[in-house]
Amino acid sequence: MQAEPSSLEEMGEYGVLKFWPNLLPANYHKTSEIDINYNCVAWVNGLQTTYIDFSLDEEGDPRPEPYYLSSYPYIEYFETLGFQLCDHPDLEDGFEKIALYEKDEWFKHVARQLPNGNWTSKIGEFEDIEHYSLAAVEGHPHKDMSYGKPRYFMKRIRPAH
């Protein structure tokens, strides 16, 4: 039996483009190996040992309220890290920005801006990548299960490290 793809490389260019239509090899490069132990939200905070996920309760059961599937609990979490909502994702000196992706009002992904204006993302269970625009990891517009589009932008004073 053929093993399931465990990285973007194993998905192949065609497999990647089926899910992320703009994620051509020219639009990103890999910055780490695959790691299932953390997600994109934890990656914004620099954590690499745990998921940060509000869709499950403390015992691991799915929360039925739509609030926990939306971006709002994540916005509140990022506010505790010093981020504030802002209007646009353009690079500003001295500020670190993040972009939250939504599909049909459901939270799907978050990307963090690097000092050079590129963005860094943890792609699900796959690798961390550096992509050169927010559109690179936008999801397919006509598929139910996709990353959707960036909807909320937040910024904070860039940490010294």
Next chain:
Amino acid sequence: MQTVTKSWKDNRKPRAQSWDQHPRSARRMPHERPERKIVVRMFSEEETDLNPINLKRRLNRETTVAGTGKRAAFSFDEQFLTLAKRWKKETAMFATAYDKINHPNYLTIIGMGMLNRNRILTLILEDLQKGPDFWHYALKSITQQNPVPNGMVNNLSVVRSAWLQWGQDHQIL
């Protein structure tokens, strides 16, 4: 007497209403746009039906040889491997556990626990031995037990070691 004539056109699906994507409707004011509804229930009743008789029938129907439509004589183990492989493939890119476990194959695997509880637990725990994965909700649903310390469900290595220890304690592994 009135005669009814049917043409192939009558069988066509109605055209999709994609007003949100249409550039003309995108220029509308926000309050004029059609209201978007949150789709909470994405799967049919049949897909989430865990009645053992219907489940067995569905498993037999779904495990067909690709391209031929002929039913393959898959064993219980192979059915699990087929469902798990496709579940992992189709949910690996999602950021939240809800998106990962809200998949028909994952729910079917939970339902297979009613057909052969010990075997499905062995298969899941053997998969968990290979590496951490999102099996906590399935194991919790099948066993009605939760060996993971409270508040640690988002730490996959803690979840993995807790369930592997549980498997050894209950002589499943």
